[in-house]
Amino acid sequence: MKLEIKDAPGQLVAALKPISEVGGNIIAVIHQRDDKQRGKMLSVQIVLELPDHRLKDLTRLLREQGVNIQRIGHERLLYEKAVMMIGHLIHTDLGDTVDRIDRTGFAEVTELNISMPAITEVSSARLLIKSVNREDMEQAMDILRRVAKEKDFLLVEPLEEIE
Amino acid sequence: MKVAILGMGSVGRGVLRMLGEKDLGIEVTAVADSGSALIDKKGISIPEILKAKEMKGSCGDRSLGAIDVVSAADYDVLVEVTPTNAITGEPALTHMLAAIDRGHHVVTSNKGPISREFSLLMSRASEKGVCVRYEATVGGAIPIMHTLDQGLAGNRILAIFGVLNGTCNFILTRMADEGLTYEQALLEAREMGYAEADPTYDVKGIDPAIKLVILANKFWKETVRLEDVDITGIDKLTNNALRLAEEQHCTIRLIAEAIPDRGILRVAPRLLPLSHPLVVEGTLNAITIETDMAGEITLIGKGAGSVETASAILGDLLYIRDIHEGSHPETA
Structure with missing residues (x-):
């Protein structure tokens, strides 16, 4: 999934925490600074494994953290x-x-x-x-x-x- | 060092020829074939005995046999190179045990006794303080036993994967390269002299399974037997299957596999990428050893042949000479 988080200390951890809370397994985290486009927001791509039925909980928890989900790609069979x-x-x-x-x-x-x-x-x-x-x-x-x-x-x- | 040779087939004659050509300080004091024997403690003339075998079909006195050589000849090492009996290991097993009991070393190419009665042979040899070496039983000229025993000493063997049957590999190579059917490729293997009249042992995977048992007994906790191996042969493969594999840049090879931690002992046709080191051509053999320290090592070489097998036998003989006769520079 592709997330948008505030470019401030502790924000990436705040965005990753809910993933472990719902039993997800993080495979890769890629974050790119794109200063020109969005001053104070940071785009982060996270590849993770997650039981299907927990996806709703994860998106809710992330939103509560103030994290904006840009896109969720779905590759069920890896x-x-x-x-x-x-x-x-x-x-x-x-x-x-x-x-x-x-x-x-x-x-x-x-x-x-x-x-x-x-x-x-x-x-x-x-x-x-x-x-x-x-x-x-x-x-x-x-x-x-x-x-x-x-x-x-x-x-x-x-x-x-x-x- | 004096040796007595049992068996004057392709392997026995290859050993004699190489001992005759190379000045290795090894003397032949007795020879036996299936119907006769010759014993001379002063040493036998190798050219003469090869000629006698060629002309008369037998090597010596018809009133003597292998057991007379084993029990009466004057020798340090018994070279046992008679054909394999995979079910009982006999009569080679009896001959080997008799030689060991007399305090002689044994070098063999015979898979029967080594795969059937490995622990008996090893315990009897250690009681008597002699060596039983069997480099020639697996992989022909490939020094797999020396590699496992000496080269990789101290390593833990995590897995072994091998192409251990040249006949099957030849058939699969021809099916893939020329689009031959299994029956056509088998016929060609027969015409080339690679397959026996009854090819069952090869194409059903029994021969590579026996070799897998011999390899596995080097590093398996309990003694492994042929019955422990899950065996599938190549006789049901189609050239269409090979073509479908090739479309994905893969091919099919008969792979013998031993993984101690997972208890896997298996011989079966497997899909491999064309670039895989075990994808060897024709009658070649190949063995990959995975170890804890050395990582992965692959050996490729000729899996059969008279002189190639003689190379493995001579390697064992010279090892024994170096260890037990103090001729090694460090121990001299």
Whole structure:
């Protein structure tokens, strides 16, 4: 979100405090001084993670602090992973496979590329899955692994080195 | 130093040839193949035995066998380079244990006994004060065991990722580069002599899983067995899947993975960016080690071949000689 705060000592802290109060996680704070445009106000961009239902509380608390919210951008799913599936994907109800991820609420299939050479042959597909965070992605992968076993298709996961 | 060699296949002949060409002060006092053996404590002529094997198909006396070499020959190190039996590890396991019990060192390329009975072999060797070295079991010419044991001594191993099967890597490379189907690429691998008549062990991921077990036993808390590895082969992959991966600047490789903190022991086809160090071409092998001090180290090299495997065997032999014969400059 992009905020406008008074250019005075203690104001940035006052603007950040409500975020932790509503259980938000600050990822980045970028502040730019633009003297020409607004004499006594400062523009601050904050990137943060926040449970959806707490957004209203946050905007209320910020307004109470005298902070003007210029803009709220919304990117719900920040984490993504590409996987491949190989097998009888259509005959085993591809719609249902995608739906098992989508209906979790915390992860979605946002892209699907499929190659179907012939009716009797196996199909190959590349899926892009997005999730809110890493833990949700791991849960979504667990679901996909179970579905792959159940429907007897091969799931190829990306190699991610440990951090 | 005197050595007795069991096995005169591609690896055994490579070891003999290199010992004959290089003046390393290593003498061969006994050799056995599947049907015969030759024992001479004064030393065997390497050119003669290679010629006999080529002409007659056997190396020596048909009334003698491997067990006679192990129990009666005069040697310091047993070089065990017979084919792998992944299920029982026999008869190589019996031969190795007999040599250890007689107080001899063992150097091997045989994955069976090392993956099946690692703790038994190591505890017996330490009781007798001898070495069991097995550099040639994993990654062919790549000095992975020396790297883990000596080069990275003191490091904690956080993870190992590897391309440990040249046959699978060749098939995947050909499928990606030429758009061949899995069946076409397998046929080509057979024609080139990279794949066995029965390719099951390679393409189902069992061979790289056995190698993963051998690697993991170097740094895993409990003894790891083949049954502990989650294995998926490459036989269900399609060239379309590789093409879809390529559209995203990725490819698919069969990766063996061991992460002790997460209890992961897995062999499976994985998506990797084309720029990833483990994306190697053809029959090459590659191993990435992640450690606490040294960070990440990747070794790439030839995973098979007669002389390449001989390089790993000779490395082990010279290590043993340096440690135990005081020929190292510092200990001389």
